[in-house]
Amino acid sequence: MDLTSFAGYTITNSEFVTDTSTPAGTWNILFGDISLVHPDGTVVQVFNRGSFSFGSYFPNGSGVTNQSSFVETSTVASDASNPSLTTTYYVSDQIGSSRMDIAYGSWPTWWGAFDPYGAEIDTNVTPNNFKFSGKERDTQSGESGLDNFNARSYSSNLVGKFMQPDPAGQMSANPWNPLSWYMYGYVLSNPLRLVDPTGLESGEGPANNWDGAGRDTITAAFKDGTADENATVIVAASDGCPVTQTAIATPKPQNKPTSVAKPRPVDRPGCPAVPPHPAGADVDANIGTAQFSNAINWLNPATHDVAVNLWFTHLEAPGQAWDYKSQGGMQYDDFGNFNYGAAGAAAGFPLSELQTVAGGLSAVLGTGNQQTYGPFYKSPYYAHAPIKSSQISAGYAYFKNGCYK
Amino acid sequence: MNTKRFFIGGAMILLSGSFIITSLWWFYVNSAVRIVTQVKSPDKAHNAILLVINPGAADGYSTALMIEPSDNAISRQIARLSTNRVFVLNDNNGAVPIGAGNAVNVDLQWTSNTSLTVRFPARAEVIKQDGENGGVHINYVAR
Numbered sequence: 001m002d003l004t005s006f007a008g009y010t011i012t013n014s015e016f017v018t019d020t021s022t023p024a025g026t027w028n029i030l031f032g033d034i035s036l037v038h039p040d041g042t043v044v045q046v047f048n049r050g051s052f053s054f055g056s057y058f059p060n061g062s063g064v065t066n067q068s069s070f071v072e073t074s075t076v077a078s079d080a081s082n083p084s085l086t087t088t089y090y091v092s093d094q095i096g097s098s099r100m101d102i103a104y105g106s107w108p109t110w111w112g113a114f115d116p117y118g119a120e121i122d123t124n125v126t127p128n129n130f131k132f133s134g135k136e137r138d139t140q141s142g143e144s145g146l147d148n149f150n151a152r153s154y155s156s157n158l159v160g161k162f163m164q165p166d167p168a169g170q171m172s173a174n175p176w177n178p179l180s181w182y183m184y185g186y187v188l189s190n191p192l193r194l195v196d197p198t199g200l201e202s203g204e205g206p207a208n209n210w211d212g213a214g215r216d217t218i219t220a221a222f223k224d225g226t227a228d229e230n231a232t233v234i235v236a237a238s239d240g241c242p243v244t245q246t247a248i249a250t251p252k253p254q255n256k257p258t259s260v261a262k263p264r265p266v267d268r269p270g271c272p273a274v275p276p277h278p279a280g281a282d283v284d285a286n287i288g289t290a291q292f293s294n295a296i297n298w299l300n301p302a303t304h305d306v307a308v309n310l311w312f313t314h315l316e317a318p319g320q321a322w323d324y325k326s327q328g329g330m331q332y333d334d335f336g337n338f339n340y341g342a343a344g345a346a347a348g349f350p351l352s353e354l355q356t357v358a359g360g361l362s363a364v365l366g367t368g369n370q371q372t373y374g375p376f377y378k379s380p381y382y383a384h385a386p387i388k389s390s391q392i393s394a395g396y397a398y399f400k401n402g403c404y405k
Numbered sequence: 406m407n408t409k410r411f412f413i414g415g416a417m418i419l420l421s422g423s424f425i426i427t428s429l430w431w432f433y434v435n436s437a438v439r440i441v442t443q444v445k446s447p448d449k450a451h452n453a454i455l456l457v458i459n460p461g462a463a464d465g466y467s468t469a470l471m472i473e474p475s476d477n478a479i480s481r482q483i484a485r486l487s488t489n490r491v492f493v494l495n496d497n498n499g500a501v502p503i504g505a506g507n508a509v510n511v512d513l514q515w516t517s518n519t520s521l522t523v524r525f526p527a528r529a530e531v532i533k534q535d536g537e538n539g540g541v542h543i544n545y546v547a548r
Contacts, residue, residue: 197440318460330503336463367458
C-alpha cells in the first residue's frame with residue numbers, strides 16, 4: 001500500500017482489519033512478511049513470520065469493522081505448509097552477493113549492502129544467511145561470523161583475509177603478480193570484480209551486468225543457497241520500484257560490444273578488419289608495445305629470446321592484459337585471437353609457432369578438438385575451430401601488411 | 406618440494422629459449438581452472454565436479470566434468486589434468502549462450518549411487534565424452 005501521505009510520521013503500531021465488503025461471519029487474516037520500501041530502494045522488514053507457521057492469523061473473528069487494505073487472506077489450512085508460499089529468493093549482484101530477499105509473491109522483504117570485502121552495512125534482520133559472494137555466514141548468536149568458502153573460512157571483518165592459507169601452497173602463486181604470493185589474500189585484492197567460489201581459485205564474478213542506468217540486472221535467484229532457474233522475481237530499479245518481472249531461466253544478455261569493427265582500409269589491400277574490441281583496447285598500441293619489447297631486449301642478445309618469450313606469454317595468459325574475453329565476455333574472443341596474431345608477429349614470432357602454441361595449449365588442457373580440426377601442430381587449423389585459427393592468421397597479416405598506425 | 410620443482414622446471418625451460426616450450430609451460434602453470442559446481446552421489450562416495458577452463462587469450466572458455474572420489478581434496482592441480490575429465494564441451498563459437506562463470510549450461514543429476522545423467526545444449530561443441538569413469542556410468546542427454 002502507498003504510505004506516501006504518512007511521510008514524516010513514526011509508525012508505532014499496525015493493524016489489519018477486514019474489508020467492508022467482507023460478510024459477517026467467521027474469518028481469518030493471514031500474513032507472512034511485512035516490509036516498508038523506502039524511496040531510495042532500501043527495505044526495512046516490519047514483521048517476519050520467523051518461527052510462526054505460514055502467516056500469523058486472528059482466528060475466529062467475526063463481523064465487519066473498519067475499512068482497510070487487502071493484505072493476504074486464506075482460509076485454506078494447508079497454506080501453512082505449502083512450499084510455494086513459504087519460499088523466498090534472494091537476488092545477487094555482480095559477484096553473487098545477496099542484495100535483496102524476495103517473498104514468494106515477488107515483494108521485497110530484505111535489502112542488504114556490503115563493503116568491498118564483505119562487511120555488512122546497515123544490517124537488517126533476515127533469515128537468509130547466504131550473504132557476501134553468496135556464501136553462508138555464521139550469524140547465529142555465539143557463532144564465528146565467518147563466511148564458508150568451502151575449502152577455507154573467510155573473515156569480512158579482517159579486510160579480506162582467509163583464516164587458513166591457500167591449500168595449493170606456493171604452486172598457486174603467480175611469480176609475476178606479488179598479490180598472489182600472499183597465501184591468506186582474497187581475490188588478489190580485487191573484490192568488486194573477482195570471486196573465489198571454492199576458496200581455491202579466484203575468477204570472474206557471475207556477471208557484470210550493470211546496465212548503465214543505475215540498475216543491476218538479476219544474475220541468479222537462490223533458495224537455501226542453491227540457484228533456482230525457475231524462480232520468477234521482480235527487478236528493482238535504484239529507486240526501489242519494480243521495473244520488470246522476469247524468469248531467471250531467461251538467458252542473460254551479453255554485454256554489447258563497446259566498439260564496432262574498424263573498417264578495412266580500401267586503399268591498403270590485404271588489411272583485415274579488426275574485430276570488435278573492449279573500450280580502451282587497441283591492437284595498434286599493442287603492436288607498438290611488442291615491437292618495443294622486441295627491440296629493447298636486443299640490448300642483451302644472450303637473453304633476448306627468453307625475455308621476449310616470457311613477456312609475451314605473460315600478457316596472453318588467462319586473466320592478463322591481452323586476454324580480452326575475460327575483460328568483457330566471449331564477444332571479444334575474436335579480438336583476443338586477432339591481437340595474439342598481430343602482437344605475436346610484432347614480437348618476432350613466426351605464424352606457425354603462434355598457431356602451434358595456441359593449438360598445443362588446447363591439446364595439453366584437453367580443450368582442443370583434434371579429431372575434427374586436426375593435430376595441434378598441423379596447418380591449417382591447429383586443433384582449433386577455423387574461426388579461431390583464421391583470426392590469428394588475420395592478426396598476423398594485419399601486422400605483416402603494415403595495416404597498423 | 407613443489408615450489409622447488411616449479412622453479413627447476415622453469416629454469417630448464419628458460420635455458421632452452423624455445424618459444425613453444427616456454428609458452429606451453431607458462432600457459433599451463435597459469436591456466437585458470439575454476440570449479441563451477443559440485444554434486445555428490447546419493448551415497449556421498451563420488452563427486453561430480455563441473456569446471457570452467459580458460460586457456461588464455463588465444464582460445465575461448467571450455468566447460469569440463471570430472472568425477473572424483475569424495476574424499477579427494479580438489480585442487481587446481483588435479484583439476485588441470487585433462488586425463489581426469491570425462492566430458493569437455495564449449496559454446497561452439499557462440500552457438501550456445503554461456504552462463505554464470507562462463508560455463509555452458511550443464512545439468513548434473515545422480516540417478517543412483519553409480520549413475521549420473523548429464524544434460525547439455527545440443528548445439529554445444531563436444532570435445533570429449535566418456536560413458537564410464539571409476540565405476541560411474543554416465544548418461545548424456547542433448548536437449
